[in-house]
Amino acid sequence: MKRDDLVGYAVPAFTLGLGLLVWEGIVRYFNIPPYLLPAPSVIIATLFTDWPTLSTSLWVTLSITLKALLAAVIGSVTLAVIFAQSRLVERAFYPFAVALQVTPIVAIAPLLLIYLTPSVAVLVCAFLVAFFPLLANTTLGLSSADHNLVDLFNMYRATRLQQFMLLRLWSALPYFLAGLRISGGLALIGAIVAEIAAGSAGQGSGLAYRIVESGFRLNIPRMFAALLLISVAGITIHVLLTALSHWLLAEWHESERGREA
Amino acid sequence: MTKVATFPTGRGTASSTANAAPLVSFKGVDKVFANQVMALSGLDLEIRGGEFLALLGPSGCGKSTVLRLLTGLAAPTRGEISWSCERPEFGFVFQDPTLMPWSDVFSNVWLPLRLAGVSKEKARPRIDEALAQVGLSGFAKSYPRQLSGGMKMRVSIARALVTRPAVLLMDEPFAALDEITRLRLNDDLAALQSALGATVVFVTHSVFESVYLADRIVVMAARPGRAVAEIAVEAPPVRREGFRLTAGYAETCRLTSAALHVAMGEEPPSELTE
Numbered sequence: 001m002k003r004d005d006l007v008g009y010a011v012p013a014f015t016l017g018l019g020l021l022v023w024e025g026i027v028r029y030f031n032i033p034p035y036l037l038p039a040p041s042v043i044i045a046t047l048f049t050d051w052p053t054l055s056t057s058l059w060v061t062l063s064i065t066l067k068a069l070l071a072a073v074i075g076s077v078t079l080a081v082i083f084a085q086s087r088l089v090e091r092a093f094y095p096f097a098v099a100l101q102v103t104p105i106v107a108i109a110p111l112l113l114i115y116l117t118p119s120v121a122v123l124v125c126a127f128l129v130a131f132f133p134l135l136a137n138t139t140l141g142l143s144s145a146d147h148n149l150v151d152l153f154n155m156y157r158a159t160r161l162q163q164f165m166l167l168r169l170w171s172a173l174p175y176f177l178a179g180l181r182i183s184g185g186l187a188l189i190g191a192i193v194a195e196i197a198a199g200s201a202g203q204g205s206g207l208a209y210r211i212v213e214s215g216f217r218l219n220i221p222r223m224f225a226a227l228l229l230i231s232v233a234g235i236t237i238h239v240l241l242t243a244l245s246h247w248l249l250a251e252w253h254e255s256e257r258g259r260e261a
Numbered sequence: 262m263t264k265v266a267t268f269p270t271g272r273g274t275a276s277s278t279a280n281a282a283p284l285v286s287f288k289g290v291d292k293v294f295a296n297q298v299m300a301l302s303g304l305d306l307e308i309r310g311g312e313f314l315a316l317l318g319p320s321g322c323g324k325s326t327v328l329r330l331l332t333g334l335a336a337p338t339r340g341e342i343s344w345s346c347e348r349p350e351f352g353f354v355f356q357d358p359t360l361m362p363w364s365d366v367f368s369n370v371w372l373p374l375r376l377a378g379v380s381k382e383k384a385r386p387r388i389d390e391a392l393a394q395v396g397l398s399g400f401a402k403s404y405p406r407q408l409s410g411g412m413k414m415r416v417s418i419a420r421a422l423v424t425r426p427a428v429l430l431m432d433e434p435f436a437a438l439d440e441i442t443r444l445r446l447n448d449d450l451a452a453l454q455s456a457l458g459a460t461v462v463f464v465t466h467s468v469f470e471s472v473y474l475a476d477r478i479v480v481m482a483a484r485p486g487r488a489v490a491e492i493a494v495e496a497p498p499v500r501r502e503g504f505r506l507t508a509g510y511a512e513t514c515r516l517t518s519a520a521l522h523v524a525m526g527e528e529p530p531s532e533l534t535e
């Protein structure tokens with residue numbers, strides 16, 4: 001087990017390091033100018049020199065992502081709970097949710113930019129993409145309680161509230177968390193795409209705006225540095241949500257438990 | 262319904278109540294599901310207080326439907342189900358343990374009392390008692406995932422016992438367990454029932470299980486579900502493994518198997534009818 005763990009971390013770390021070295025080597029050997037392809041060392045150096053600007057942008061993008069994700073969680077759980085009360089309500093509102101989901105966010109963004117201030121429009125875009133996976137998963141989860149347990153609750157004359165708090169909420173939790181992991185990544189993507197769509201109309205402070213701006217100025221190292229920060233932000237969100245999921249499900253859910261030897 | 266055989270029952274609780282008014286009687290009960298499947302047709306059945314009744318039959322004979330009708334989770338389409346008293350408190354054990362995986366053993370057993378508004382502290386003595394009855398003292402903090410199939414089933418039985426129900430309904434509770442675990446749970450259930458004196462209605466596919474456990478066996482036939490035979494079981498007051506080796510046990514198994522063949526529309530093999 002210990003050995004497997006070591007190999008599990010060492011192998012990907014080694015291949016990543018090797019890839020970066022090859023990249024660095026090729027750039028140096030062929031003398032590729034940084035405005036075509038900056039070496040990893042140059043990107044890291046840029047990250048440090050441009051940190052004041054980039055960190056502000058990172059914070060803007062992260063705060064949009066997190067606000068959007070939070071709004072999506074509150075909105076989708078509320079709506080899923082309402083759906084769970086009545087099949088009719090679910091039928092009535094589901095088409096709207098689907099229509100919003102399948103329409104590409106880039107196509108909605110210009111419209112939102114007309115109606116809303118740029119910063120709110122970006123937030124709404126990120127919210128919309130994060131919303132649907134959470135809604136779909138939570139709705140499914142709330143209706144997936146073991147029917148024998150539902151019978152048991154009815155037999156002991158449980159109230160609707162008891163059945164909801166002690167049974168449906170727990171049954172829905174693994175589904176909700178799976179949705180949250182998808183939506184966490186999507187909220188970031190939504191924020192970036194909307195910022196790019198907003199372009200110069202935006203107040204120009206998020207990481208996506210930095211990328212567009214750096215492109216115009218041919219500041220390619222900064223472009224890569226911003227890109228790196230977006231990746232790191234995405235990975236961090238994923239890791240944190242996976243940890244949250246593990247923490248909440250570790251004791252009991254199949255998905256979080258290895259096969260006992 | 263033909264009475265295949267009637268033996269005097271040896272068990273104290275059963276014989277003393279055998280002539281008493283039935284706890285509940287089904288008269289001409291039909292149950293038709295929403296999909297037009299006729300689960301039960303003209304079922305007549307009496308359940309006596311304190312007896313261990315086994316419902317034996319092939320799949321689709323409506324055994325489980327009888328349990329649902331008893332709990333009131335389903336209502337008969339036609340016919341009448343009358344209780345001699347107010348509908349009593351039930352304990353229910355499913356074929357699967359049907360535990361809440363997110364709760365530990367304690368909270369799973371607490372559930373029926375919790376739903377009735379009994380606090381954790383007030384419920385604790387009853388939960389400890391129920392866990393002791395099924396031999397799981399010391400496992401209160403375990404999660405279902407950490408338990409074997411047999412232990413999970415014990416938790417399920419403890420949950421059914423925690424309200425001290427007058428009637429225990431069991432829907433093929435041991436069908437999914439291995440033979441060794443199943444026999445052990447049969448012994449424990451037999452001991453438990455004679456200690457508690459509760460009425461037990463036990464649905465099973467197994468001739469041997471029904472004869473080992475029951476005071477009375479009602480054999481059911483499928484499509485549509487109905488009762489076709491009734492067999493009383495002669496047995497010592499407390500059943501132990503030795504009962505399986507007696508001539509009475511073998512004879513009752515023979516009668517029951519023959520009745521089951523008839524229920525399934527087959528000619529019983531000659532070795533069962535001789």
